[in-house]
Amino acid sequence: MFTFVLIVGVAAPALSETDAIAPTADSWVELTNPNTNKGSDQTLHARVNWDSGKGIVTNLRRSYLKFDLSGLPPYARIDRAILHIYRKNYPKEDFIPSVYSTADNWIESVITWNNQPGPGALENDSGTASGSWVEWDITSYAASEFDGDKVLSVVLRFNPESGLYQHTDFTSREGELNQRPWLEISYSIDTTPPPAPTLISPENGDNILDNTPTFVWTSVTDPSGVTYQIQVDDNSDFSSPVYSAIDLHDNFDNNEPALGMFVKYFWHVRAKDGVGNIGVWSEEWNFTVVPVGTIGVLLMPLLFLLPFLLILRRQNRRYPSNTSFSEAGKWINQKVGAR
Numbered sequence: 001m002f003t004f005v006l007i008v009g010v011a012a013p014a015l016s017e018t019d020a021i022a023p024t025a026d027s028w029v030e031l032t033n034p035n036t037n038k039g040s041d042q043t044l045h046a047r048v049n050w051d052s053g054k055g056i057v058t059n060l061r062r063s064y065l066k067f068d069l070s071g072l073p074p075y076a077r078i079d080r081a082i083l084h085i086y087r088k089n090y091p092k093e094d095f096i097p098s099v100y101s102t103a104d105n106w107i108e109s110v111i112t113w114n115n116q117p118g119p120g121a122l123e124n125d126s127g128t129a130s131g132s133w134v135e136w137d138i139t140s141y142a143a144s145e146f147d148g149d150k151v152l153s154v155v156l157r158f159n160p161e162s163g164l165y166q167h168t169d170f171t172s173r174e175g176e177l178n179q180r181p182w183l184e185i186s187y188s189i190d191t192t193p194p195p196a197p198t199l200i201s202p203e204n205g206d207n208i209l210d211n212t213p214t215f216v217w218t219s220v221t222d223p224s225g226v227t228y229q230i231q232v233d234d235n236s237d238f239s240s241p242v243y244s245a246i247d248l249h250d251n252f253d254n255n256e257p258a259l260g261m262f263v264k265y266f267w268h269v270r271a272k273d274g275v276g277n278i279g280v281w282s283e284e285w286n287f288t289v290v291p292v293g294t295i296g297v298l299l300m301p302l303l304f305l306l307p308f309l310l311i312l313r314r315q316n317r318r319y320p321s322n323t324s325f326s327e328a329g330k331w332i333n334q335k336v337g338a339r
C-alpha cells in the first residue's frame, strides 16, 4: 500500500488530513469465462453485452477492488471517501458503471466469475467523469467499513446489467503508474478533551458513616463518548491514591476497599473521550469517615439531657412566667380541683 499524506488544514479542535490509498487487490471477472482469473491484468472491465434482437445478455464483466483502511488513525472520523478510476477505453462518455459494496473474502489471484462474492448494496449509481478519471463518492460505506473490519471491497458493474450494450475499460493497479485506481480518504481527528465533571457526593467537608462510599459526579459529554477516572487519597496532592479507578462508564463509582476512620480523604474525577483526549481534573473535595458509634457518643449528652429539657419546656408552657412556687401550688390545685 502506498500512502501519501496531504495536510489539508490543521485547526483546533479537529485535525483534518487526506490520504490516498492504493488498492491491495484488484481483478475482473467474466460471465463467458467463468473459471478464468484476471488478477494480474493491467486493465479492469465493466461490460454488458446485450443482444437487443434476442433480448438477452450474452456477456458480463465486473471488476473487484479491495482497500486496506487499517493505516488510518484508529479514532479518525471519515469525512469523505472518493473512489478514483482511470478510463482507458470508453466508447461513450456516459458509460460509467456503478459501485457496489461486496464481501472481502476474495483473492486477487483466485477470483473468477464462479467464485466471486457478488455485489452487495448499491453504494453509488452516479459516478462523475473528469476527462479520463471517474470518481464515486462512497463516504458512508467507507465510514462503516472503517468502523468495522477496516477492509473495503467494491465491485464496479453496470446498473442494470441488461437492456443496453455498454462497456468501459480501466487501468488496474498493475497498469500505468499514474493511472492506477486510488481511494481518497479525508478524515478528522478530535483533539478536544471532554470538560471536567462537577462533584456531587460525598459533599465537600462532610463527615460520612459509610466507609465504602459511592462517589457521584455530573456526567459530561464528548462526540466520541467518555469514560471517567477517579482518585481518592489521604494526601491532597494525590501522590499516593488509596483508591483509584479508570474507564468508568457511569457518573458514579462504588469504591471497594474500605476507607479508614477519622482520616480526611481527598477525591477528584476527570473524563477521557473515546479518542483518548484526557480532560482536566474536577475540583478537589474532601470528606472524613466516622463510625456510627462516634455519632452516638457525640449525641449521648444531648439524649441524656432531653427529658429534663422537655420537662422544663412543659413547665414553661403551664406556669405563667412570673409565678412563684407557692402561687404555682395554688395554680396546680385549682387546675386539679377543676377536673
Ligand SMILES: [Ca+2]
Pocket: 025, 026, 027, 038, 039, 040, 041, 108, 172, 173, 174
Ligand atoms: Ca490486479
Ligand SMILES: [Ca+2]
Pocket: 103, 104, 145, 148, 149, 150, 151, 152, 153
Ligand atoms: Ca469489509
Ligand SMILES: [Ca+2]
Pocket: 190, 191, 192, 193, 194, 222, 223, 224, 273, 275, 277
Ligand atoms: Ca473530544
